[in-house]
Amino acid sequence: MQALLMILLAQWLIATGSLLIKLLDPNTGVFQLVLYRQLFATLLVLPFVWRLQGGLRISPLYRVHMVRALLIGLGNGLFFIAIMNLPLASVTAVLYLSPLMLLVMSAAFLKETIGYRHSVAGIIGFCGILMISQPSSLNPYLLLAVLGALISASNNLILKRYSAAEHPFSTLFWSNAFAMVFLIPAAVFEGASLVWDASIVGMLLALFYLGMTYLVIHAYRRADASQLAPAEYTGLVFATLLGLWFLGEVPNWLSLIGIALVMCSAVLPVYPELKGLWRQRVSRAPRAPD
Numbered sequence: 001m002q003a004l005l006m007i008l009l010a011q012w013l014i015a016t017g018s019l020l021i022k023l024l025d026p027n028t029g030v031f032q033l034v035l036y037r038q039l040f041a042t043l044l045v046l047p048f049v050w051r052l053q054g055g056l057r058i059s060p061l062y063r064v065h066m067v068r069a070l071l072i073g074l075g076n077g078l079f080f081i082a083i084m085n086l087p088l089a090s091v092t093a094v095l096y097l098s099p100l101m102l103l104v105m106s107a108a109f110l111k112e113t114i115g116y117r118h119s120v121a122g123i124i125g126f127c128g129i130l131m132i133s134q135p136s137s138l139n140p141y142l143l144l145a146v147l148g149a150l151i152s153a154s155n156n157l158i159l160k161r162y163s164a165a166e167h168p169f170s171t172l173f174w175s176n177a178f179a180m181v182f183l184i185p186a187a188v189f190e191g192a193s194l195v196w197d198a199s200i201v202g203m204l205l206a207l208f209y210l211g212m213t214y215l216v217i218h219a220y221r222r223a224d225a226s227q228l229a230p231a232e233y234t235g236l237v238f239a240t241l242l243g244l245w246f247l248g249e250v251p252n253w254l255s256l257i258g259i260a261l262v263m264c265s266a267v268l269p270v271y272p273e274l275k276g277l278w279r280q281r282v283s284r285a286p287r288a289p290d
Helices: 002-023 030-053 062-085 088-095 097-109 116-133 140-165 168-190 196-222 225-247 253-284
Strands: none
Touching: 002 062, 002 088, 002 196, 002 225, 030 062, 030 168, 030 196, 062 088, 062 140, 062 168, 088 097, 088 116, 088 140, 088 225, 088 253, 097 116, 097 140, 116 253, 140 168, 225 253
């Protein structure tokens, strides 16, 4: 139960972070906001890395971190632009394209096998995302969100390949720190005036990001992935509710059906494991005396 609550809280933090971005002035510099987020995240992780290494030594995987840093900066920038210009539920739905893309990319580049359940789930999830986003016309912001999802999937593919090579804190620190190399020039070139609200939201996004990372890591230490994977898609529900309550974004029936399909696509790959766990609980439950 604790692990499930951790995943739900992590998804709520992600949805709340998107809401904060949505509430900013539309003229806020996007790369300025990403810069604040990555800067505060770097400073927050620094004490842990310092204690872990007994100082600060550059990672031997610095080239990998430089590539990931570029993808992080660009991907977040595209997502933030999309969030500012699209309904929260639509952007969040497109965000869930990233795991589907990662599935295909893992099969292509890491030679992982995609089972039929994952294939069917991917098709169902994609259909649900189309129903939520409803791309009736060529929307440039929706295309930016899709490109952001592709960049995120590429970043996660690299992380998947090198995740066992060093401590997660070191990976987190250097990927964020190296992002400054790209984000500072991008923010200057953007030319947006400095906004106090952007720095506050950037700091909150960094806190949410680290909190989400901590919750997810400890949740998966307490429970199997099959039990928790479906709960990761509740972020779509939270985004829909926050958009309704704070922004007046009322979902239509097509969007609600799409949300249900996305949730089903999350459950389908792990259905056998969930069914087995349910049978175990039923068999262990005390029976009433005759």
